[in-house]
Amino acid sequence: MKKTLYIVALGQLLLAAAAHADDLVVIGNAASSPLTKEQVSDLYLGKSQGMKLLDQPAAAPIKAAFYQQVSGHDLSQVKATWSRLIFTGKAQPPKELPDSAAVKKAVAADAKTIGYVEKGAVDGSVKVLLDLK
Amino acid sequence: MRKVIAIGALLSAMTQVPAHAQDAGSLLSNIDFSLTGYGTAGTVVTSTDSAQFIRGNESSGATKSPAENVDSNLGVQATARFTSWLAATAQAEYTKDALTGVVPWAYLKLDPLDSLSLKLGRVEMPIFAISDSLDVGYANVWLRPPQEVYALSNLKELNGAELSYSLPVAGTHLSLTAYAGDTVIWTQRYGQMNGNDARGGELKWDTQWVTLRAGYAQAHVDGNILIENIPVGPIPTPLGNVTAYVPYNYYVEDIYSFEGFGALVDHDNIIAQAEWVKRYSQNYPGTVNATGWYVLGGYRFGTLAPYLSFAKTVKDHADGYTASGTLSDDQSTAAVGVRWDAFKSADIKFQAEHVNPEGTGGVSFAFINSPLGLLPATPSGSVNVFSVTVDFIF
Numbered sequence: 278m279k280k281t282l283y284i285v286a287l288g289q290l291l292l293a294a295a296a297h298a299d300d301l302v303v304i305g306n307a308a309s310s311p312l313t314k315e316q317v318s319d320l321y322l323g324k325s326q327g328m329k330l331l332d333q334p335a336a337a338p339i340k341a342a343f344y345q346q347v348s349g350h351d352l353s354q355v356k357a358t359w360s361r362l363i364f365t366g367k368a369q370p371p372k373e374l375p376d377s378a379a380v381k382k383a384v385a386a387d388a389k390t391i392g393y394v395e396k397g398a399v400d401g402s403v404k405v406l407l408d409l410k
Numbered sequence: 411m412r413k414v415i416a417i418g419a420l421l422s423a424m425t426q427v428p429a430h431a432q433d434a435g436s437l438l439s440n441i442d443f444s445l446t447g448y449g450t451a452g453t454v455v456t457s458t459d460s461a462q463f464i465r466g467n468e469s470s471g472a473t474k475s476p477a478e479n480v481d482s483n484l485g486v487q488a489t490a491r492f493t494s495w496l497a498a499t500a501q502a503e504y505t506k507d508a509l510t511g512v513v514p515w516a517y518l519k520l521d522p523l524d525s526l527s528l529k530l531g532r533v534e535m536p537i538f539a540i541s542d543s544l545d546v547g548y549a550n551v552w553l554r555p556p557q558e559v560y561a562l563s564n565l566k567e568l569n570g571a572e573l574s575y576s577l578p579v580a581g582t583h584l585s586l587t588a589y590a591g592d593t594v595i596w597t598q599r600y601g602q603m604n605g606n607d608a609r610g611g612e613l614k615w616d617t618q619w620v621t622l623r624a625g626y627a628q629a630h631v632d633g634n635i636l637i638e639n640i641p642v643g644p645i646p647t648p649l650g651n652v653t654a655y656v657p658y659n660y661y662v663e664d665i666y667s668f669e670g671f672g673a674l675v676d677h678d679n680i681i682a683q684a685e686w687v688k689r690y691s692q693n694y695p696g697t698v699n700a701t702g703w704y705v706l707g708g709y710r711f712g713t714l715a716p717y718l719s720f721a722k723t724v725k726d727h728a729d730g731y732t733a734s735g736t737l738s739d740d741q742s743t744a745a746v747g748v749r750w751d752a753f754k755s756a757d758i759k760f761q762a763e764h765v766n767p768e769g770t771g772g773v774s775f776a777f778i779n780s781p782l783g784l785l786p787a788t789p790s791g792s793v794n795v796f797s798v799t800v801d802f803i804f
Contacts, residue, residue, distance in 0.1 A: 327524035353751035360803050361549035365542035366499035
């Protein structure tokens with residue numbers, strides 16, 4: 278058990294380190310209004326609808342860091358939550374795109390879309406709706 | 411099945427509507443189609459051969475000989491999203507007990523507003539806090555829902571309409587769901603009955619880490635059911651005296667109702683769940699009326715989530731109660747289990763339970779065939795149950 282705790286602690290340290298190395302931001306179309314952390318968490322855990330959500334690949338460290346920072350949930354929890362929503366047809370899961378560049382491109386093209394990328398990746402084509410420091 | 415075909419026809423009709431304006435090809439290519447699935451593979455063994463341990467309305471289950479049918483299932487779901495406000499979902503589930511498979515969901519969903527949705531077709535009634543994803547093992551912490559609560563409902567799928575409205579309240583979500591239609595009542599004791607004019611509602615309040623809900627459902631139930639086989643005899647025959655059994659069928663008509671309250675907490679690593687439900691009958695309270703509740707607490711250590719639960723159901727023993735005629739009886743279960751998110755899209759669960767049917771047939775044991783018809787099996791004392799499952803999604 279102690280070993281598991283060490284591993285968990287190490288994992289959290291690594292996540293924290295990864296997040297520090299590159300802060301995350303939630304981005305939207307230029308016409309979108311800013312969002313709170315709670316709003317983003319509700320959207321990405323399927324508690325509220327109304328935006329087209331974009332996701333990063335499961336293997337990308339940014340994905341785990343994003344969900345941890347926004348909701349405190351790890352990826353298996355997120356997956357269990359979404360399996361509940363998907364298999365009742367309640368909500369559509371976020372659409373997975375290959376990388377931050379693809380997320381940016383999709384957000385710039387559709388006013389109803391939001392995504393998350395590294396802060397350093399932001400440019401004039403998108404608007405920062407929430408800065409996750 | 412007829413309904414599914416009808417929905418299919420309706421869908422193809424709808425895709426045809428704007429087709430004359432442009433070409434159907436570009437419209438079809440805009441349909442966002444997804445195929446997903448879930449399943450559980452598991453085995454259960456108990457400490458007794460005196461009764462078979464089951465889940466829900468299964469006709470057979472586990473004894474000292476392990477049984478795989480108790481928790482195992484496989485579901486496939488297809489969803490087609492036509493526009494931002496129109497989607498269709500159909501799901502088929504296979505379990506060993508349902509020989510032809512079942513269709514828990516097959517509906518068209520219209521979202522005229524972000525906060526409003528209308529489902530037309532077949533939906534699962536929100537009887538409990540976790541009615542909708544009850545069969546999706548991967549979606550839940552427990553290995554199996556506490557039967558003292560979840561086996562009490564005989565209302566499940568609704569053929570009709572469900573309207574849901576969600577209202578943001580100071581950073582939280584309040585949602586109201588109302589539904590109406592027809593259903594089929596399935597009880598292990600009396601088989602199948604019609605459930606017409608089913609209707610109900612659910613009020614739900616969701617915050618970042620807590621969900622509170624209250625629900626009510628009712629249905630007009632009727633059907634010709636076999637109460638029991640009545641022994642006639644002894645009749646003298648050339649082969650000696652024999653006893654004949656004459657089926658005693660009876661037409662029953664009733665109003666079933668169901669109410670429930672629940673609280674779900676998921677905060678940091680703490681998981682807590684509690685529900686209280688009550689099943690009522692207008693005309694046969696001694697057969698139907700029962701109360702059930704459970705509490706569950708768990709904690710996440712990384713990929714491991716151990717949990718403890720206690721559940722109890724109390725049968726209303728007044729007003730015409732008979733041990734052989736009741737839909738379910740008294741029982742309590744203390745359980746300890748663990749969910750291990752061992753793989754990317756699969757978990758492994760283990761659960762050990764101490765089931766006390768308090769000298770009755772309880773709720774977790776299969777009825778047995780006798781010359782008199784189906785009768786409750788009464789385990790000799792408490793029963794220990796050990797289960798292991800693998801839940802997966804794809």
